Amino acid sequence: MAKRIAVVGTGYVGLVTSVGLSDFGNYVVGVDINTRIVEKLNSGTATIYEHGLEEYLQRNLKTQRLSFTTDIDAALKAAEIVFIAVGTPPKEDGSADLTQIERVVHSIADNLDAFQVIITKSTVPVGTNRWIERELTARAPGKEFAVVSNPEFLREGKAVQDFFHPDRVVLGCESEKAREYLEDVYRALNLIHVPFVWCNLETAELIKYASNAFLATKITYINQMANLAEAVGADIHTVARSMGMDGRISPKFLHPGPGYGGSCFPKDTRAIASTGDEFGVDMSIIKEVIAANEIQKERVAERLAFLTGPLKGKTVCLLGLAFKAETDDVRESPAITIVQRLLEQGATVNAHDPEAAHNFKALFGDRVTCFDTEFEALAGAEALLIVTEWNEYRNLDLARAREVMTGNVIYDTRNVLDSEKATSLGFVYAGIGRV
Numbered sequence: 001m002a003k004r005i006a007v008v009g010t011g012y013v014g015l016v017t018s019v020g021l022s023d024f025g026n027y028v029v030g031v032d033i034n035t036r037i038v039e040k041l042n043s044g045t046a047t048i049y050e051h052g053l054e055e056y057l058q059r060n061l062k063t064q065r066l067s068f069t070t071d072i073d074a075a076l077k078a079a080e081i082v083f084i085a086v087g088t089p090p091k092e093d094g095s096a097d098l099t100q101i102e103r104v105v106h107s108i109a110d111n112l113d114a115f116q117v118i119i120t121k122s123t124v125p126v127g128t129n130r131w132i133e134r135e136l137t138a139r140a141p142g143k144e145f146a147v148v149s150n151p152e153f154l155r156e157g158k159a160v161q162d163f164f165h166p167d168r169v170v171l172g173c174e175s176e177k178a179r180e181y182l183e184d185v186y187r188a189l190n191l192i193h194v195p196f197v198w199c200n201l202e203t204a205e206l207i208k209y210a211s212n213a214f215l216a217t218k219i220t221y222i223n224q225m226a227n228l229a230e231a232v233g234a235d236i237h238t239v240a241r242s243m244g245m246d247g248r249i250s251p252k253f254l255h256p257g258p259g260y261g262g263s264c265f266p267k268d269t270r271a272i273a274s275t276g277d278e279f280g281v282d283m284s285i286i287k288e289v290i291a292a293n294e295i296q297k298e299r300v301a302e303r304l305a306f307l308t309g310p311l312k313g314k315t316v317c318l319l320g321l322a323f324k325a326e327t328d329d330v331r332e333s334p335a336i337t338i339v340q341r342l343l344e345q346g347a348t349v350n351a352h353d354p355e356a357a358h359n360f361k362a363l364f365g366d367r368v369t370c371f372d373t374e375f376e377a378l379a380g381a382e383a384l385l386i387v388t389e390w391n392e393y394r395n396l397d398l399a400r401a402r403e404v405m406t407g408n409v410i411y412d413t414r415n416v417l418d419s420e421k422a423t424s425l426g427f428v429y430a431g432i433g434r435v
């Protein structure tokens, strides 16, 4: 049976969830406090870049199973199920700031009437869903509800694909009635045999943090191995490929780079370290990962300066600003630290990114010039620095780059270019973990 659903927060997670759940045949109202986002979405324009998202958005708006509103009270009153998908950014001390969650929970309490299933998709520290239960009981006494933890694992850049074909769906659910609702909501995934993990609230919350912290650790591990490969004259790609052939290791997340970024790994690693401190449990591995990742980002500008000589007065062309390819998201992108260091050292930064330039400009304004094409950004540059692994950079016309650049240094922090070709054209080429 199709369910009436409110999804609160229509950012990366909430928008994909709204569109996906309505495509499963449910009636979905996406709620956001941002009027501009709501207006754009109702007009059929996706507010984030994700492959295929706009088509799904338009299709489901047309069926009238999907709409967006700023009226949270009306949306909550009409819903049998509420998904919470608001942000949980880090506080100064690294712990998660739950202000947005708290505000939504209070709205839910104010509007609670008949039985409602409240599902947390936002990444929240262990114990938060238990707190939501207590808060709703205290603020809406006698009302019937069930709280479920349903952490989201989508990857930005592959969000639509991940929504429709997740590796697993984790459901911290302790109510039989809520379980029946969830089986209806996710029936389409059951049909394609997606594994469902049913567990208690705390287990579901910890699965999310344990997964993200593990992936951040794997990236950091291969980054440090790449640095060592450079020092000893080994090739990290052969090392990583061979490691990945071992079924116990898997080849995924063994690509060295300028450090992990994005809206999840940095904040989730800091949050789980903070949870460890709170409970007096040693999280030293994750703390080392956080520190090593900062060093990896700092290393980029240092190594570039080693290749070019002092950066003062030099023009550097940065290709890629998003924290990874196929997204316009620049939150905690390594490019931010790198550009800051380049500017501090007196370099001029010209940049290009196929999707993320507008978001980066919002952070740096006129301090960075963003161009529409790679070659405009490369013109007059002494050095080329590749920071994001966009496919279109893999086949960059290096001969033309050589013509328009005034210098000949390439530092490829994603190892996307053909190093032999670059060298044969007279470039001084450096990658990560390669000799």
Ligand SMILES: NC(=O)c1ccc[n+]([C@@H]2O[C@H](COP(=O)([O-])OP(=O)(O)OC[C@H]3O[C@@H](n4cnc5c(N)ncnc54)[C@H](O)[C@@H]3O)[C@@H](O)[C@H]2O)c1
Residues within 6 Å of the ligand: 008, 009, 010, 011, 012, 013, 014, 031, 032, 033, 034, 037, 072, 085, 086, 087, 088, 100, 103, 104, 121, 122, 123, 124, 152, 153, 154, 155, 156, 263, 264
């Ligand atoms: N982005 C990802 O790849 C990803 C993946 C998995 C999990 N998560 C988690 O999901 C959560 C959301 O992440 P995101 O990247 O979608 O965040 P986001 O910042 O893109 O979106 C949050 C949205 O919530 C809205 N909002 C804030 N307060 C609100 C309120 N009171 N009522 C209605 N709307 C409100 C904001 O306007 C914004 O549009 C976070 O906890 C994050 O850690 C994110």
